[in-house]
Amino acid sequence: MKKTPRLLVVSNRLPMTLSRNEGKWCIQPSSGGLVSALGPVLRNRGGFWAGWPGTTEKMSIRTMSELLGPASESSGYRLLPVVLSSEEVDNFYSGFSNSVLWPLFHDFQSRCDFSPRYWDGYLAVNRKFSRVLNSVCEDGDFVWVNDFHLIPLGEMLRSAGKSFRTSFFLHIPFPPADIFMKMPWRYEILGQMSQYDFVCFQTLRDRRNFMDCLRIFFPDFASSGRGHVLRVRLNGRHFFVGSLPISIDYQSYSRKGSSRAAISRAKQIKEGLFAEKLILGVDRLDYSKGIPEKLRGFQRCLEMYPQLVEKATLYQVVVPSRESVGEYKALKEEIELLISRINGKYSSTKWIPVNWYYGSVSGEELAALYRAADMALITSLKDGMNLVSKEYCACKGRDPGVLILSEFAGAALQLSRGAILVNPYDIDRLAAAIFRGFSMEDEEKKKKMNKITNPHTKIMTMENMKIQIKMKK
Numbered sequence: 001m002k003k004t005p006r007l008l009v010v011s012n013r014l015p016m017t018l019s020r021n022e023g024k025w026c027i028q029p030s031s032g033g034l035v036s037a038l039g040p041v042l043r044n045r046g047g048f049w050a051g052w053p054g055t056t057e058k059m060s061i062r063t064m065s066e067l068l069g070p071a072s073e074s075s076g077y078r079l080l081p082v083v084l085s086s087e088e089v090d091n092f093y094s095g096f097s098n099s100v101l102w103p104l105f106h107d108f109q110s111r112c113d114f115s116p117r118y119w120d121g122y123l124a125v126n127r128k129f130s131r132v133l134n135s136v137c138e139d140g141d142f143v144w145v146n147d148f149h150l151i152p153l154g155e156m157l158r159s160a161g162k163s164f165r166t167s168f169f170l171h172i173p174f175p176p177a178d179i180f181m182k183m184p185w186r187y188e189i190l191g192q193m194s195q196y197d198f199v200c201f202q203t204l205r206d207r208r209n210f211m212d213c214l215r216i217f218f219p220d221f222a223s224s225g226r227g228h229v230l231r232v233r234l235n236g237r238h239f240f241v242g243s244l245p246i247s248i249d250y251q252s253y254s255r256k257g258s259s260r261a262a263i264s265r266a267k268q269i270k271e272g273l274f275a276e277k278l279i280l281g282v283d284r285l286d287y288s289k290g291i292p293e294k295l296r297g298f299q300r301c302l303e304m305y306p307q308l309v310e311k312a313t314l315y316q317v318v319v320p321s322r323e324s325v326g327e328y329k330a331l332k333e334e335i336e337l338l339i340s341r342i343n344g345k346y347s348s349t350k351w352i353p354v355n356w357y358y359g360s361v362s363g364e365e366l367a368a369l370y371r372a373a374d375m376a377l378i379t380s381l382k383d384g385m386n387l388v389s390k391e392y393c394a395c396k397g398r399d400p401g402v403l404i405l406s407e408f409a410g411a412a413l414q415l416s417r418g419a420i421l422v423n424p425y426d427i428d429r430l431a432a433a434i435f436r437g438f439s440m441e442d443e444e445k446k447k448k449m450n451k452i453t454n455p456h457t458k459i460m461t462m463e464n465m466k467i468q469i470k471m472k473k
């Protein structure tokens with residue numbers, strides 16, 4: 001009988017993070033969209049998940065396995081740590097990944113730092129990942145590489161001579177050719193992406209940008225097919241290129257949002273905030289998420305529509321992220337300043353316009369916040385997908401809610417019929433959209449939300465992720 005191929009998932013971070021607190025090692029779930037999206041798809045599927053465990057501190061192999069072993073058992077796949085030094089993290093993670101690829105791929109080319117040492121560090125860490133994977137990979141395995149940190153990995157694995165299939169999924173956007181061209185290593189990056197058997201993007205827009213770049217840089221490029229997966233021929237070999245948007249475990253969010261605990265906690269939250277109308281923002285601390293733009297839009301809304309003063313409260317959760325990168329500290333300060341200005345101008349003895357929490361809340365608390373919110377406000381300046389928008393709709397269920405979503409989030413291409421789309425740079429229209437959301441009748445809100453959550457549309461299901469895994473066959 002033919003053996004089912006084993007699945008090896010690779011991402012920069014493991015789904016669990018190790019840290020040392022007052023001399024004691026702790027393990028906790030990693031945050032961010034990649035882990036939220038992949039976790040439920042992989043649970044109990046077997047195989048491996050390889051990645052960095054999030055610490056550069058030295059620890060014995062025994063301590064590492066004592067910490068990761070139980071997490072492996074409960075998740076149903078083996079966690080394979082790739083240990084990195086602080087110098088490696090500086091050049092590979094803070095450097096090439098977060099100071100070159102992240103800003104460039106989100107169209108912020110002026111934020112890029114193209115230091116050559118970052119490129120060397122990026123390749124060196126990818127080689128390290130490939131050595132760790134090669135130690136467990138067998139012929140016939142299916143290796144699923146995730147995100148921009150690990151683009152060269154497919155080619156490195158292939159050069160080891162074993163025969164396994166590789167797939168690459170880019171969780172962030174792929175930029176238009178005129179932006180991509182700015183990168184000194186553009187030719188190398190495109191060549192490395194073309195070494196996978198399957199390269200997959202969140203949206204048709206990202207896939208089109210990638211195909212445009214291939215056309216410009218590789219004269220013998222040819223493509224065929226139509227629909228979500230195309231066939232590409234390049235330099236004598238062929239591979240597939242797809243656009244398969246990532247989603248969430250809809251049933252699980254829907255259950256959590258309509259649980260008794262979430263409904264009762266949602267009531268408490270609203271009472272505690274004295275909020276007649278609650279607007280919710282949930283974002284990682286990142287300039288791509290447009291948090292300052294959201295705050296300016298909310299302030300403008302209070303100026304333009306004073307009837308919302310003492311009625312609409314913005315609650316913003318900001319999840320700490322990349323705190324070692326200087327720009328992120330500056331962003332936090334900018335957010336603090338904007339919030340204190342709004343609160344200084346509008347607060348009264350019974351109402352504070354903006355409440356924020358800098359930290360990560362539990363999954364249960366997040367579901368209760370989604371349930372409590374009359375509106376979710378997402379103002380990304382560019383976003384691969386944005387799972388928060390989907391989670392909000394799933395948790396809200398039949399309770400009337402409004403989704404205001406940036407047209408620059410990948411999710412906008414899927415959720416446009418049910419959301420109010422905004423350009424976060426257009427402050428007056430953003431303010432008007434918030435007001436419009438609150439002026440809508442409950443029936444209209446429910447109708448719009450149904451366009452998103454209706455199971456026939458399949459936009460909230462994980463079908464697409466499953467298709468990617470099926471590509472291994």
Ligand code: GDG
Binds near residue numbers: 033
């Ligand atoms: C990248 C791409 C793409 C947030 N705060 C808390 C918390 N979260 C969870 C949310 C959500 C996830 O983090 C954030 O996902 P996003 O998709 O919004 O954004 P990124 O982290 O930037 O993810 C993005 C994604 O990858 C997947 O492909 O959509 O475009 O940038 O799941 O729920 N979870 C908990 N507490 C929090 O305080 N428990």
